[in-house]
Amino acid sequence: MYQTNYHRASSVADALKLLQDAEDGKFVSGGMTLIPAMKTRLAAPSDLIDLRHIAELKGISVEGNKVTIRAGTTHAEVATSRELAAVCPAICDLASHIGDPHVRHMGTIGGSVANNDPAADYPAAMLALGATVVTNSRELAAEDFFTGLFETALDDDEIVTAVYFTAAETCGYEKFPNPASRYAMTGVFVAKNGGDVRVAVTGAGGDGVFRSADLEAALAANFDASALEGASIPAEGLMSDIHASAEYRANLVVVMAKRAVAKARRG
Amino acid sequence: MSDVSMVVNGRKVSGHVEDRTLLVHYLREHLGMTGTHVGCDTSQCGACVVHMDGKAVKSCSVLAVQASGSEILTIEGLAATADADLHPVQAAFREHHGLQCGFCTPGMIMAATDMIRRHPEGLDEKTVRAELEGNICRCTGYHNIVKAILAASEKMKGMAENKETVAA
Structure with missing residues (x-):
């Protein structure tokens, strides 16, 4: 790891000020992506601004079916929140399968959405649930927020402070983890609200997380795994790498969508 | 600095x-x-x-x-939290031979202690194996590690919150 200068921010305003004063600063929350990237010198920020001790970035609140998760909330906290499980168990289930227990104690939802790793789990949930990403300066719909591989609409001096969404009537998430890295080689989040069904896919898209209109139409007609029998999605535009070809991922999208629907129906 | x-x-x-x-x-x-x-x-x-x-x-x-x-x-510092020569998880690893070369053992034991703390109701084999996602052992094939964790969990059940703090 190259040299860096560490700063612990006490508030969002303090963090912004610290970043402004830094030459090439980066915000760090749980650090479960950034610290390993710095160890391998893939990232070398001159300054690290630690957001982990900012009280205003912590906590989950549920009012009726409106859910707000502040950015500094860890995956372990999302996974074990009873309040959240009562209205949206699928997001708890998703969080409980990110990384491993040690990673879940540190990694945060804000860090995950801000990093927008094309194989991360949360972006699929955000897109399928029609979530809003809140920053220190504005609010963005998930579909406007995630813009490409590791790319978001965030400005350099913008901090994700929370996400909020209305819990769907029924939803579920399934992923096919890479056998070595355990990142999603394809993950599908399905959410149903009355006749409206959203299907968001992570780990497969060449431009990151995306929605599948074809699968959504099939499931809107019949929200059952059987509705996807014989369904297919085009391989064009999907990622192809040493782990899986685009064609293989296209098949996985349908298989994971079926499993996600089955899981959602089981509740 | x-x-x-x-x-x-x-x-x-x-x-x-x-x-x-x-x-x-x-x-x-x-x-x-x-x-x-x-x-x-x-x-x-x-x-x-x-x-x-x-x-x-x-x-x-x-x-x-x-x-x-x-x-x-x-x-x-683990054994001191149990006020014993060996913490129950360490004792279980010894009893069930939950190691071969021993290199991963400190991490396995700290992970196991945390796992047992989070599951005061007890553990089953499937849960233990899933929870060991973040700990790699290249010798044992995990079998005896899982056995040791299950035995320690059984022994520690009832101690709802395992004390993490060492008496000053």
Whole structure:
């Protein structure tokens, strides 16, 4: 790891000020992506601004079916929140399968959405649930927020402070983890609200997380795994790498969508 | 360089470290506590697991400066939390031969202790295997590790909250 200068921010305003004063600063929350990237010198920020001790970035609140998760909330906290499980168990289930227990104690939802790793789990949930990403300066719909591989609409001096969404009537998430890295080689989040069904896919898209209109139409007609029998999605535009070809991922999208629907129906 | 101070195994420690110093290197090289191991350098193997403020974390993926102000428990301090020569999880690993070369063992035991704390209702084999996702052992095939964790969990059941703090 190259040299860096560490700063612990006490508030969002303090963090912004610290970043402004830094030459090439980066915000760090749980650090479960950034610290390993710095160890391998893939990232070398001159300054690290630690957001982990900012009280205003912590906590989950549920009012009726409106859910707000502040950015500094860890995956372990999302996974074990009873309040959240009562209205949206699928997001708890998703969080409980990110990384491993040690990673879940540190990694945060804000860090995950801000990093927008094309194989991360949360972006699929955000897109399928029609979530809003809140920053220190504005609010963005998930579909406007995630813009490409590791790319978001965030400005350099913008901090994700929370996400909020209305819990769907029924939803579920399934992923096919890479056998070595355990990142999603394809993950599908399905959410149903009355006749409206959203299907968001992570780990497969060449431009990151995306929605599948074809699968959504099939499931809107019949929200059952059987509705996807014989369904297919085009391989064009999907990622192809040493782990899986685009064609293989296209098949996985349908298989994971079926499993996600089955899981959602089981509740 | 930054000043860091934290409580490690009940003892207050402080030092002056490069900001890039990883917690595991602070423990091993500055404090001389070599029980916590570095197995992979890629944040995958879990040999470096310690408890930070009562929760299992990978000390190779946390900077010492990030950990400043926290309470750290390492394998060296574990037995004292049970007020015994060996913590029940350590005893179970010995009893069930939950190791071969032993390199991953400190991380396995710290992960297992955390796992048992989070499941006071008890554990089953499937849960233990899933929860060991972040700890790699290249010798045992995990069989005896799982057996040891199940036995320790059974023994510790009823002790709803396992004390993490060492009596001063």
